[in-house]
Amino acid sequence: MAAPGETIVSRSRLGRAGWVTFGCGAVGLGALGIVVPGLPTTGFFVLAAWAFSRSSPRLEQWVLDRPGVGPLVRDYRAGLGMPRRAKVVAITMLVVSCGLSAALGVDRPAVRLAIVTLGAVGVAWILWRVPTRETVLARRRPPS
Numbered sequence: 001m002a003a004p005g006e007t008i009v010s011r012s013r014l015g016r017a018g019w020v021t022f023g024c025g026a027v028g029l030g031a032l033g034i035v036v037p038g039l040p041t042t043g044f045f046v047l048a049a050w051a052f053s054r055s056s057p058r059l060e061q062w063v064l065d066r067p068g069v070g071p072l073v074r075d076y077r078a079g080l081g082m083p084r085r086a087k088v089v090a091i092t093m094l095v096v097s098c099g100l101s102a103a104l105g106v107d108r109p110a111v112r113l114a115i116v117t118l119g120a121v122g123v124a125w126i127l128w129r130v131p132t133r134e135t136v137l138a139r140r141r142p143p144s
Helices: 013-035 042-053 057-064 070-077 084-105 109-128 133-140
Strands: none
Touching: 013 042, 013 057, 042 057, 042 070, 057 070, 084 109
């Protein structure tokens, strides 16, 4: 078993190829999320860095060095979560995109309900499972 923070690279070529493929797919979805409202960006890059950590330290470092998402991925890995502003933007985009999709994109009530439910799950996850960076840092600060 690896020490905390240590990268475990797959020993098999097929395993590494699978992780690289998975990571590249996550990078593609993350890049798509930059231009498609409601599609998360950072989450896919976190997933890509995780997959690359099992296959290619060079590609993992490439993700961590990206100017826009690299610091966010590093913060997430360090247990800092998301900046408050990013959480507000993410929740707003989820509510707007799911609301518009449910209201204007489909005719079937079951599909509308599914869209609204999945959007609500996403909002709940961000609110209660993803730490807020500023709150984590305040807790870590020694009392004065």
